[in-house]
Amino acid sequence: MREKHRFFGNIVVGVLALQGDVIEHRRALDLVGVKSKEVKVPSDLESIDGLIIPGGESTTLSLLVELGGMFDVIGEKIAGRMPIFGTCAGLIMLSKEIIDGRRDQKSFEVFEVSVKRNGYGRQLDSFEAPIALDGTSPPNYPGVFIRAPAVVSLGDKVEVLGKVIKDESPVLIRQGRILGATFHPELTDDLRVHELFISMIEEV
Amino acid sequence: MASSEITNTHPDKEPSYTPSRAQGSIRLKRGLAEMLRGGVIMDVVNAEHAKIAEAAGAVAVMALERVPADIRRDGGVARMSDPALIEEIQASVTIPVMAKARIGHFAEAQVLEALEVDFIDESEVLTPADEAFHIDKWPFKVPFVCGATNLGEALRRIGEGAVMIRSKGEAGTGDVIEAVRHLRSILREIHAVSSAPIEEIANYAKVLGAPVELVQEVRELGKLPVPLFCAGGIATPADASLVMQLGAEAVFVGSGIFKSGDPATRARAIVEATAHFDDPALVAKVSKNLGEPMVGISASEVETKLANRGW
Numbered sequence A: 001m002r003e004k005h006r007f008f009g010n011i012v013v014g015v016l017a018l019q020g021d022v023i024e025h026r027r028a029l030d031l032v033g034v035k036s037k038e039v040k041v042p043s044d045l046e047s048i049d050g051l052i053i054p055g056g057e058s059t060t061l062s063l064l065v066e067l068g069g070m071f072d073v074i075g076e077k078i079a080g081r082m083p084i085f086g087t088c089a090g091l092i093m094l095s096k097e098i099i100d101g102r103r104d105q106k107s108f109e110v111f112e113v114s115v116k117r118n119g120y121g122r123q124l125d126s127f128e129a130p131i132a133l134d135g136t137s138p139p140n141y142p143g144v145f146i147r148a149p150a151v152v153s154l155g156d157k158v159e160v161l162g163k164v165i166k167d168e169s170p171v172l173i174r175q176g177r178i179l180g181a182t183f184h185p186e187l188t189d190d191l192r193v194h195e196l197f198i199s200m201i202e203e204v
Numbered sequence B: 001m002a003s004s005e006i007t008n009t010h011p012d013k014e015p016s017y018t019p020s021r022a023q024g025s026i027r028l029k030r031g032l033a034e035m036l037r038g039g040v041i042m043d044v045v046n047a048e049h050a051k052i053a054e055a056a057g058a059v060a061v062m063a064l065e066r067v068p069a070d071i072r073r074d075g076g077v078a079r080m081s082d083p084a085l086i087e088e089i090q091a092s093v094t095i096p097v098m099a100k101a102r103i104g105h106f107a108e109a110q111v112l113e114a115l116e117v118d119f120i121d122e123s124e125v126l127t128p129a130d131e132a133f134h135i136d137k138w139p140f141k142v143p144f145v146c147g148a149t150n151l152g153e154a155l156r157r158i159g160e161g162a163v164m165i166r167s168k169g170e171a172g173t174g175d176v177i178e179a180v181r182h183l184r185s186i187l188r189e190i191h192a193v194s195s196a197p198i199e200e201i202a203n204y205a206k207v208l209g210a211p212v213e214l215v216q217e218v219r220e221l222g223k224l225p226v227p228l229f230c231a232g233g234i235a236t237p238a239d240a241s242l243v244m245q246l247g248a249e250a251v252f253v254g255s256g257i258f259k260s261g262d263p264a265t266r267a268r269a270i271v272e273a274t275a276h277f278d279d280p281a282l283v284a285k286v287s288k289n290l291g292e293p294m295v296g297i298s299a300s301e302v303e304t305k306l307a308n309r310g311w
Helices: A022-032 A058-067 A070-079 A089-094 A192-203 B026-035 B047-055 B068-074 B083-092 B106-114 B151-159 B177-194 B198-208 B212-221 B237-246 B263-275 B280-286
Strands: A012-016 A035-039 A050-053 A084-087 A095-099 A111-116 A127-132 A139-145 A150-154 A159-164 A170-175 A178-181 B040-044 B060-063 B097-102 B119-123 B144-148 B164-167 B228-230 B251-253
Touching: A012 A022, A012 A192, A022 A035, A022 A192, A050 A089, A050 A192, A058 A070, A058 A089, A058 B263, A070 A084, A084 A089, A089 A095, A089 A111, A089 A178, A111 A170, A111 A178, A127 B026, A139 A159, A139 B026, A150 A170, A178 A192, B040 B047, B040 B263, B047 B060, B047 B083, B047 B263, B060 B083, B083 B097, B097 B106, B106 B119, B144 B151, B151 B164, B151 B177, B151 B198, B151 B212, B164 B177, B177 B198, B177 B212, B177 B228, B177 B237, B198 B212, B228 B237, B228 B251, B237 B251, B237 B263, B237 B280, B251 B263, B263 B280
Parallel strands: A012 A035, A012 A050, A050 A084, A084 A178, A095 A111, B040 B060, B040 B251, B060 B097, B097 B119, B119 B144, B144 B164, B164 B228
Antiparallel strands: A111 A150, A127 A139, A127 A159, A159 A170, A170 A178
């Protein structure tokens, strides 16, 4: 049994709320015991300690972030070493290189990885498979992969924190204060990935 | 958690998951619906429209041969689209592609699954194939969305396996009044159920004609157990803002975009207004100079109420 509601002080995590599964991330943060708020406009970034970019459609997110003038302000926050976590489309939004993206699709270009959109195929190819969260654990994290991207190459600074047993490909990756998942921890009741992100915020 | 790079700890073991169970699960089907929240799903009739929709920020496109306004005008039997058209649209965009099957026409749904569409809409916009029964949606690996005009209808569809509900509205009219009626009806009944004492739940199930387990779930959640989107008559950014403020989690726009004077601009404006539905200044800004809206027809004057299809 996990401890209920450890005290996380005044940590507030923002969830980019332009499109996607925002409420599932806020629910997970609530279960971890951390306050959260929606981030829709630049001024929402002022009082947050970390930011989650949720799952959704990366082409839509790219457009809405650009139209809202959020690329520069969130980019400055990331440069200022604010922890940031992207799941699925959120990971695509952080990646340096996007394969099979739209030509006008943009990202924050901070994660030294190359990701392939819809890397496993269409919705019929979406799958559930266990993830091994580190070198010593059995593959016991419930991986939910929905039209998921695939990480096809990694820079030297990127650590692999989780591999899916389906094909041993990296699915949870970290580069300093940037965390990325090709799957959806927010759709499960296993809070370990969100807890990891909160520990990254606590380290700041 | 240790952050050292992992090595394969089970090099000799067969994977413990079974692909047949690991794909097409309820979590994966409902999950895709959840990913579409806050977005706009646009009706498209060819690859060119699909590309315009994707460039304008659509989260998904609905591939069909005629938009509802034309189905209404032309009359006759409206069926599943030509598979060649669906494939052409699938090849032209990277976002999810949905397609419609007739109510009760499980063979059309099987064809759409064979085409690997991402979502099937069992839709009243097409001519129903079964006057009593909807498709049993549980055996399918592709997720289904169905229309509803009230809570009982929504829960019957969820009981049959739908993972997304859209309020029906009156498709092809450009008149938002029916969308508002159906959305308000569903939300009003959810509110009543969620504030009802537990002993009334079985009676609610009887009155609504809905599975008691789902009525109980609505009471506990205070919402549907699947995402609730809105369709049928949305034609302007302000229409999108209206239904999102009422409680829709995303919008379908059918004839409203490609029956207007400047589809690309209007599509993008509706995408922005849906994301920022609670920001009237932004809705005002994106509503400027959109060109001619869809002419439309008052929902009270239409001869065939599509919303009455479905049981």
